Amino acid sequence: MKLRNTLCFALVATLFSFKEPAVKNYQKLADGVLVKLDQKSSGDPQYVQLRVVADNIVQVQATPEAKFSPEPSLMVLENKNVKTDWQFQEKGKTLVLNTKDLRVEVGAETGAVSFFDKNGKVLLQESNQGQQAFAPVKLDNEQSYRLKKAFSVDKDEAFYGLGQHQTGLMNYRGWQIDLTQYNSVAVVPFLVSSKNYGILWDNNSITKFGDVRPYQQLSKLKLYGKDQKAGGLTATYAFDKKTGKAPIVRQESEITYEFLEDQKKYPAGYSLEGGLMTWEGFIESDATGDHRFEMPSSGYVKVWVDNKLLLDRWREAWNPGMSVFKAPLQKGKKHAFKIEWNPDGNVSYLALRYLTPQSAEDLNKIAFSSEAGNKMAYYFVYGKNLDEVVSGYRDLTGKAQVMPKWAMGFWQSRERYKTQQELLDVVKEFRKRKIGLDNIVQDWSYWKEDQWGSQEFDKTRFPDPQGMINEVHANNAKIMISTWPKFYEGIEAYKQFDQKGLLYKASINEQIRDWIGKGYVSTFYDAFNPEGRRMFWNLINEKLYKMGIDAWWQDASEPDILSNSSIEHRKALMNPTYLGSAEKYFNAYVLQHNKGIYEGQRGTNPNDRVFILTRSAFGGLQHYGAATWSGDIAATFEEMGRQIPAGLNFSLSGLPYWTTDIGGFFVENKYDRGPMTPQAQEEWRELNTRWYQYGTFTPLYRSHGQFPFREVYNIAPDDHKAYQSIVYYNKLRYRLMPYIYSLTGQVYHKNGTIMRPLVMDFGTDKNVLNINDQFMFGPSLLVNPVHEAKATSRKLYLPANTGWYSLYDGTYQKGGQQITAAAPYERLPLYVKEGSILPFGPELQYTTEKPAETITLYVYGGKDASFELYEDENTNYNYEKGKFATIPITYNEASKTLTVGKRQGEFNGMLQKRTFNVVFVQPGKAKALAFDGKADATIAYAGNATSVKLK
Incomplete structure (x- = not known):
């Protein structure tokens, strides 16, 4: 036995060609270092590898086996051909990697890794608390490991990201976060620290973060x-x-x-x-x-x-x-x-x-613990600020595209339009009332009752789907449709997938029936199988896309094969996957499913921007034209309050496009069991008004839910303050389209983030670390949703080191203070950061109704300001080929000079000339928001730099 172990080690040493300096158990690689450790027990790593990915990104891998598992990452798309300058040195029993931004150390005997900034300040240190990192586990016939990695952290550090979790937490410090895909929980295993670093935990299984002790x-x-x-x-x-x-x-x-x-x-x-x-x-x-x-x-x-x-x-x-x-x-x-x-x-x-309370020793530790994996892998991402951290995540996992411009307008949805006439009547009513609308959504059950998965319309309710789609388009709107990765047993599509072994069969074998009609047996296809993904795209392409469907609503993509079943049963229902045990890949289904649709549509029609809305998420989802909504949430003020930190942490996870069901999805009996009492009706109107106000300033602006119907004219008559407030914010959203679409451009071109937790812009202000119900919408607008019933004011914090203007009346207040802001029924408190430029366009009924030939620039003085106006061709991918234009706009406080700079770039249909009407707001010189008011200056712009003095 001893001889065999000696021979094995000799073979491994030969394979890795270990050098023999002062420390004899490492090999310097082209992109990092590989360390061979003395494995004292089976749960210890044999090898730890550090790999320099970029100046600010380092990958750490460890394995208890004689070689690293060859399985590729599903999340990470990084270009391994990128060369980064870095230096290596051996300091006693410590191996050191230095880049322009980082110093990373690994113990040659322990394998423990520490991260420092370029000045030697500790950022993060591994600390596994004496516990084994790998615990062997048998998954069917497959050997794997339960994984755990702990880190020592600063006592004042705050933690964010990790996807969308609806417990109301903003800062996860001291809590356990369960990373299990579930209806209304969307998992993204990317952690962000207030110290401006992130950890991408590259594991596809169910994971716990934080205090990972078992409940x-x-x-x-x-x-x-x-x-x-x-x-x-x-x-x-x-x-x-x-x-x-x-x-x-x-x-x-x-x-x-x-x-x-x-x-x-x-x-x-x-x-x-x-x-x-x-x-x-x-x-x-x-x-x-x-x-x-x-x-x-x-x-x-x-x-x-x-x-x-x-x-x-x-x-x-x-x-x-x-x-x-x-x-x-x-x-x-x-x-x-x-x-x-x-x-x-x-x-x-x-x-x-x-x-129980954490021990004193554990108070300054965090950990990741995953159910299954053949190696432990994570990426450390550092930045000067959290925007750079998010940018590093996207460098690893893929850029987020510029969403089609129509997607940034208003969407109307309902669970569900039961006939094509219902859907068409809604579009016509919006146009009749001149209320902005860009997208109408057809939710589920447009098929015959027993044909789920056919992707075919029930002709008794949708007699002319092609005509319906054409009429929506003729009314200058887009149509999105719901499809599920689910098939009823025995339908034609089921047979086609089944013949090729592309279906999970456990629910078929168990004859599990759903809740429709008499109940039907169903299952989901295996999205981990490339052929399954191709077949699913081919199905929705033939049945729907060829008719002109504009966008995809991917429901139940967790996958939710059997709602509310135990986690063990849910894993069994998707076992095995094409790649291996469901335990190892449980959280990644949504990524593979939407990847197939994105790649399928881009392959079929490369000129049409993909848009997917899906009920879950995972690392890298942003690369596949996908956005996430927060699932089937309750229609209460309490639930609305939970949406705010859920969306903010989702944004900090690196995924920029997110939305909720405005008004909440499911309602209490008092709202939908017979006629509402007058009191219940007013409660319902107020809830929707406040949610619409908040939803105006989320990345995607979308109303959806079960009965009562969610169209504004079904919520309240047009002389009611609920109706008037909802329409006011609809108009404001469309007026802000030059600002909003520019933010969308920054998402792709600069790895930008639209919905911004305060820690992103004011991280040095410790007062913002735990604020869970305020945020920045882009760089300029401070949004303060009202999420308590009957409130007419709310307490809020104005971040320090800058001043703040009320958007509505232009009055100025200093930052660094908590205030009680007026919040009448019709308005939520909105503030503009000092040193901002806000571009407003014309009033619109849909995003491309008319070009922004006249833009009103509100310039908020007190500090220098800048904004870059972005435009492209709105619905295709030509921006990836350089077909877009930017106009830099700057304001200099010392000289009171506004400069609209030289336009950069061009594209087909680009406006050659436009007018900028400038309104100048200063401390002590308030000006109300009035799009048709008198301008302080007017600029006739033809693409060259022009400056004006403001008074």
């Missing part, structure tokens, strides 16, 4: 009933009062009704419909400090600790959402505890688990 069931606490009896909480299962049945009362130590499989755990004979459940008593911990709780729930739920209400939310019964909260507990003390749950349906979900 504990309540039974791990000491529990007492409301009568002080030890052993559990007093659980009361009250029946619907109409039944006259006495409640079931028992002592319980766990609450685990999280998945479909758990529905059988309810007490025998108990019916959820109309019921009310409570758990009451006392909890006692053996630790002192903040205990963090995690609660997936649907229906109405409230939680009290020590008589303090910590959670109060509603979520539709069929689609639970995650909540987190914390409570300070004292060791050995009984704390009053109560949960009240109205399941609001005959199937509903609830669970509760907790984490």
Whole structure:
């Protein structure tokens, strides 16, 4: 045995040609260094490799095996032919790589990696806390490993990104973030630090981040009933009062009704419909400090600790959402505890688990822990600011395209237009009312009931789909359509995919039925298979794209083969994939599915910009013409508030295009069960008004939801302030199109970000690190959504080191202060950063109705300002070939001079001449927003630089 091990090591040493200086176990490579470690146990790495990707990007890989797994990354598209100057040195038992921006050290004996800036300041250090990085695991017939990597971090550091999570958290510090694809959770394993670095965790499996200790069931606490009896909480299962049945009362130590499989755990004979459940008593911990709780729930739920209400939310019964909260507990003390749950349906979900306080040693550590992988790989990305960090992510995973201009206008959607006439009537009504509309959306079930996956219209409801599409186009709108990667058993498309072995068969074998009609058996295709992706594109191309469909709505792309099934069952339902075990690839399905559509359409019609809206995300999704929406969310103010940090963290994850269902998707019974009461109707109107106001300043501006209908004229009559406010912001969005489309151009040409958490622009102001309900829309507009019912003001923070103007009246305030801003029903507080240039175009009914021949430039003085106006051909990819134009606009505060610079570039149809009307706003000289007001200066522009003095 000893001889065989010696021979194995000799063979590996020969293969890697290790040199023998002071440290004998490394090899300097063309792009980095490979270190051979003394593997003391099977869970330790044998090799650690550092690779210089760019001056600010370094890849770290480790493996417990004799060689690295050859599997390519699904996320990373980096060009490995790029050459970067870097230097290598050996300092005792430390190996050092130096680039222009970074110093990276790896211990020659430990393999631990540390990152420093060019001045030697510590940025991040690996620290696996003495635990093995690799734990062997058997996946079917495949050997793999559970992976864990911990890092030491600064005590004041904040963490963001990781996709879209709807618990209301902005800064993840101290929490566990579950990276599992789910309806309303979109996973992007890219972490961003307030210290201006990012970690792209290159793993496709389910992952935890932060405090990755396993959550504990309540039974791990000491529990007492409301009568002080030890052993559990007093659980009361009250029946619907109409039944006259006495409640079931028992002592319980766990609450685990999280998945479909758990529905059988309810007490025998108990019916959820109309019921009310409570758990009451006392909890006692053996630790002192903040205990963090995690609660997936649907229906109405409230939680009290020590008589303090910590959670109060509603979520539709069929689609639970995650909540987190914390409570300070004292060791050995009984704390009053109560949960009240109205399941609001005959199937509903609830669970509760907790984490004890972190140890002092762990408070300044974070970790990634993944279920499966044959190697550990991550990329460290550094920048002078968070824009550079996001840019580095896109350098690795692919650029985000310039979205077609129409996509930046307003979209109207409904769940669902049941006939083609319904859809056409909506387009006509918008045009009749002269309200801006660029896109109408046809959601699911346009097919015959038993033909899901056919991508064919039901001719009884859509008798002339080609005529419908043509008429939408004739009304100067685009049409998007919903397709799913799902097929009913036995339909023609199912047979075609099945013949080639391209379908997951577990749900077919289990004969799982969905919720449509009598219930139909279905499955999803394997998007990891290149042939599956080609066939799916060919199907939607033949059935839909050739008729003129403009864009794709990819629903259930997690994939959601069986909603609310346990995670283990969900993995089993997509096992095996073309690439291997579902455990290894679970989170990456959405990436492969949308990649196939993008590549298919670009191959079929290279001149038509792809646009995809999908209900999930993953690292690299932005490269495939895809945007994400936040899933089937609840129509409540509380849920609206959670959307804001969800979208901001999504943007910091490197994916620039995101949207919510304005108004929320699913509604409480008071809104859709018979005629609304006057009170409910006014609540509904206010909720939609506030959500429309917020949605105007998200990257994509889109209304969608179940009944009641979401068109503005169905929400309120035109003399109601709800209608008037919604239309006001619609007009403002279209007026801002020169600004918005320029931001869209920056997304591609400069790796820009449209919806910007305050930490991106004001990171040196520590007051912004945890702000979760304010953001910048582009470089100039500070957006402060109102997400509380009946509010007519809201507290907000004006970031420091700059001043702020009200967009509406031009009044000026200094930054660095918290204020209470007026927020009347019709308006949300909007501020413009001092030293900004805002271009406003003409009033439009759709984005390309007329060119912006006259642009009103609002110049907000007090500091120097600049803005680059961007234009191209709007719907094709000629911008990738240089067919676009930019106009640099600058303002110099010292000389009070505005310069519209020389135009750069050209494209077909470009405006040769235009007029700029300039409005100058200064501290102490407020000017209200008025597009037809008197200009302070007028510039006739023909492409050459022109300057004017402003007073």
